[in-house]
Amino acid sequence: MVQMAVGMSKPGNIAKAVSFIKEASSAGAQIVTLPECFNAPYGTKYAEPIPGPSTQALSEAAKNNCIYVVGGSIIEKDGTKFYNTCAILGPNGEMIAKYKKIHLFDINMPGKLTFKESDILSPGNEFTMFKTPFCTIGVGICYDMRFAEMAQIYANKGCQLLLYPSEFSMTTGSKHLLLLQRVRALDNQVFVGMASPARDTEDTYVAWGHSCVVNPCLSSLNDFWMDTACFEIFSYPWLEFDGVFTPKVMEAYPLTAVRQNVKKLIKRPASVHTNL
Numbered sequence: 252m253v254q255m256a257v258g259m260s261k262p263g264n265i266a267k268a269v270s271f272i273k274e275a276s277s278a279g280a281q282i283v284t285l286p287e288c289f290n291a292p293y294g295t296k297y298a299e300p301i302p303g304p305s306t307q308a309l310s311e312a313a314k315n316n317c318i319y320v321v322g323g324s325i326i327e328k329d330g331t332k333f334y335n336t337c338a339i340l341g342p343n344g345e346m347i348a349k350y351k352k353i354h355l356f357d358i359n360m361p362g363k364l365t366f367k368e369s370d371i372l373s374p375g376n377e378f379t380m381f382k383t384p385f386c387t388i389g390v391g392i393c394y395d396m397r398f399a400e401m402a403q404i405y406a407n408k409g410c411q412l413l414l415y416p417s418e419f420s421m422t423t424g425s426k427h428l429l430l431l432q433r434v435r436a437l438d439n440q441v442f443v444g445m446a447s448p449a450r451d452t453e454d455t456y457v458a459w460g461h462s463c464v465v466n467p468c469l470s471s472l473n474d475f476w477m478d479t480a481c482f483e484i485f486s487y488p489w490l491e492f493d494g495v496f497t498p499k500v501m502e503a504y505p506l507t508a509v510r511q512n513v514k515k516l517i518k519r520p521a522s523v524h525t526n527l
């Protein structure tokens with residue numbers, strides 16, 4: 252997980268991301284995740300196509316360091332539309348997948364936070380998962396983490412790790428972020444990772460920070476809660492992805508099997524018992 256401060260200089264942000272990718276790889280990481288809008292301040296002013304300069308730099312970094320790069324997100328210009336898009340680069344530098352944020356973040360908390368992503372961006376309409384030699388990964392961006400059904404679909408399709416490049420605000424990040432991450436991990440018995448920009452209190456949109464990975468097992472919740480929200484940091488939340496970990500958890504708590512039984516009940520005509 253790379254937590255980096257995103258400044259006004261697009262080339263500077265890209266160079267910083269590239270240097271974190273190198274650092275992550277030197278430390279032994281095989282998958283690295285950048286934050287949402289890692290390359291520029293939010294908005295269409297810095298939009299670019301994919302492939303384009305930012306994803307080209309990530310592709311070279313992935314290849315030079317032989318690492319998977321989940322490229323946070325950039326504002327993508329695609330024809331006349333703009334999207335919040337995550338490009339995923341494989342260790343040969345090839346773009347193996349692209350995810351366009353499906354759930355756009357619209358919020359109206361007067362005096363606290365008002366934001367309407369859907370005013371400037373279009374939503375994506377496809378889920379994105381990809382296979383690595385370590386595990387199968389499903390991708391969402393920030394607000395997507397609030398939508399339980401998306402995580403469930405990924406888990407049902409065999410993902411063991413969900414990655415959400417994010418930029419939660421101070422308002423909702425402090426209250427909801429870790430809770431959401433934990434509940435997605437617990438409900439679906441998957442690892443859940445979230446990479447945020449570092450908190451910069453001078454910024455017009457102050458990110459909550461606290462990039463984190465949680466594991467699917469409540470008994471050994473192995474979250475990496477960075478207490479350094481403002482730090483630029485690269486962390487390595489688990490030393491090794493233990494491919495057998497998720498199946499073991501699923502065996503111990505067979506939620507999927509129970510769900511199948513409940514689904515059969517749902518298909519039957521309802522018989523309602525109530526005292527009301």
Ligand SMILES: O=C(O)CCC(=O)C(=O)O
Binds near residue numbers: 287356392394417
């Ligand atoms: O869901 C939230 O509270 C934050 C979402 C967000 O900041 C985003 O999607 O960019």
